[in-house]
Amino acid sequence: MTSRLPRLRPLTLAPLIALMLLSLPAAARADEAWAESVLDQASALRDASAKVPAGARVLSSDCTDVALPGLTYRYRCSVRYQRATPAAPAPATKP
Numbered sequence: 001m002t003s004r005l006p007r008l009r010p011l012t013l014a015p016l017i018a019l020m021l022l023s024l025p026a027a028a029r030a031d032e033a034w035a036e037s038v039l040d041q042a043s044a045l046r047d048a049s050a051k052v053p054a055g056a057r058v059l060s061s062d063c064t065d066v067a068l069p070g071l072t073y074r075y076r077c078s079v080r081y082q083r084a085t086p087a088a089p090a091p092a093t094k095p
Contacts, residue, residue: 031083034048043075
């Protein structure tokens with residue numbers, strides 16, 4: 001017996017998934033900063049870390065080597081971070 005329900009194509013699910021991700025609270029999402037360097041991996045990681053906002057919590061970092069023509073490399077690093085959530089206002093106290 002076959003079902004008479006319409007089958008959803010994967011392409012129609014993509015906008016729904018995007019809407020779900022956008023509706024997550026800001027505290028649950030992680031942002032990412034990245035940088036590249038032709039000098040070394042440490043320079044790329046330092047440059048990416050410098051783009052993280054003050055007060056943000058660093059979640060992870062990742063670096064890859066990208067081979068370029070002429071036996072040279074470019075180093076690409078990304079740093080995932082979570083923005084600090086603003087503190088809730090203190091409750092008012094009665095005199």
